[in-house]
Amino acid sequence: MTLGQQPARDLGTPGGYQRPEALAARAGMTQPALSRLEAGGVVPTIPLLERISAALNADLIVEIAPHALPEELQKG
DSSP states (O other), X not given: XXXXXXXXXXXXXXXXXXXXXXXXXXXXXXXXHHHHHHTTOSOOOHHHHHHHHHHTTOOOOOOOOOOOOOGGGSOO
């Protein structure tokens, strides 16, 4: 699982890695559930992402942006 360009596990402490079981506990989930999420085996809900971001002391930012136009449709 990544947050922005940085893996979630790298946001846990100032020096980097936080133990997965500690992060899971802070987010109110089990370590196996966190592992499934990181492996892409689960589609997270917004409330779950909010809990994980709070456990990481990070902001959760959800953005909807338009697709880029194919090159042949761009003016110029």
